[in-house]
Amino acid sequence: MLGKMLGNEYLLQVFKNIQDGIIIMDDSREILMMNPSAERLTGWEVAGRVPFCSFCEDRKRSEGENRCYLIENEEVPYFLSKMPTYHGKKIDVEMSTALMYTDPLNDRKEYLLVLRDQTLQLKEKEARFSKLMIKNLIEAKESEHKRLAQELHDGVGQSLYSISVALQAIVSYVNNPKLNTYIEEVRLELQKVMNDIKLYSYQLRPHSIDQLGIVPTLNTLIDSVRKVHPDIHIHFDTKFLDRCSPTVEINLYRVVQEALHNITKYAQAKHVHITLSKLEDRLTLQVIDDGIGFTKETIQNEGLGLKHMEERIDQIGGTFVINSARNEGTSIQIQIPKWKEESI
Incomplete structure (x- = not known):
């Protein structure tokens, strides 16, 4: 019966080209006809039998009930299960069935079975979940850094300052030069x-990023690196004056922080150019050095910091591109379309 229907040229083209697997089977699950998508998906053959899915293998049945849930219920909306393929591997599929024809002479029935591969959708779902987990971990980490930085600055730092002032006051009441010298040594050590x-506290989370924004904070970071590494000439060019979303600001700061760490530790660079600018509707950040560069193998084996940088930019909806080659330096190009607080 269904074969006659597919004699229509239009229906035949649909049958052959549709991405879903289409199988026509009888009530004993023998395959009467199948389209190319079903063949690619399952590896089954015409005249073979459709195996039971995981759901049917495990489900409890009443006496006399057909093991196949699809045949037992004749017409079933889409549901998910695992289906064995020709090589024994089980794949996640979305299935439905419909009773298409009943032979009036022998009551033999023909069913339309539709299979839709869920592997790609499940991988996409896992990827979305993974990105959400990374985003939550980054936000939790930054939140904890902010809390600890505040505690160090306002709690521990203030307590130590009070002790230093108290020691200085004690010196004025003590007339023993030897003891005064010792107290002064303790006070100097306390100052360190x-x-x-x-x-x-600053390394955990600079206070200026919340109060003043990304540009003043980057200036402070770059100045601190210059003091420690005076042999590296770092140029920071920007005319950017706007405030970004707090999430964008802290992630951009962390990326520049990690980039400068990598440059001072590995690159052997003499010059570094950092540019932050607004181009039309997007924010761009460039970090370029003239160091020794690295290969793709180095990134794969030792590029955990680079991976974290890429993840941070991905979480704020930006693009992260890094180019490097041996003895040709390294460039990092970042673009962020939605950088304003109201756009995030």
Whole structure:
């Protein structure tokens, strides 16, 4: 019966070219006809039998009930299950069936079975979930950094400052030169600890990024790198004055921070050019150095920091492109379409 229907040229073309797997089977699950998509998806053959899916293999049945849920119910809307293929591997498919024809002479029935491969959709779903997890982890990490930085600055830092002031006051009441010298040594050591606390607080999360924005914070970061590495000439060019979304600002800061860390540690560069600009409706960031560069193999083996940079930019809807070659330096190109707070 269905074969006659497919004698229509238009229906035949639909049958052959549709992406879903189309199978015509009888009530014993013998395959009477199948389209190319079904053949590619399952590897089954005409005259073979459609195997039971995982759902039918495991489901509880009443006495006399057909094991095949699709045949038992004759017409079933789409549902998900795993279906064995010709090589034994089970694939996730979306299935439905419809009773198409009943032979009036012998009551033999023919069913239309539709299979839709869910593997790609499941992978896309897993990728979306993975991106969401990464986004939440990054946000949680930054939130914790902000809390710890505040605690170090306002809590520990202020307490140490109070101790330093108290030691200075004690010196004025003590007339023992030897003891005064010792107290002054303790106070100087305490000052070093306070400076370290201030540095750690800044590295966790600079206060200026929340108060002043990305440009002043990058200026401070670059100045600190210049002091430690005076042999590296770092040029920062920008006319950008706007405030970005807080999420964009902190992620851009972390990317520049990681890039400068990589340059000072590995690149052996003499010059670094950092450019932050607004081009039409997008924000662009470039970090270019004239260092020794690296190969793709280096990225694959040691490029965890680069991967984290890429993940950060991906989370704020931007594009991250890195180009490098041995002895030809490295360039990082970033574009962020939605950088304003109201656009995020």
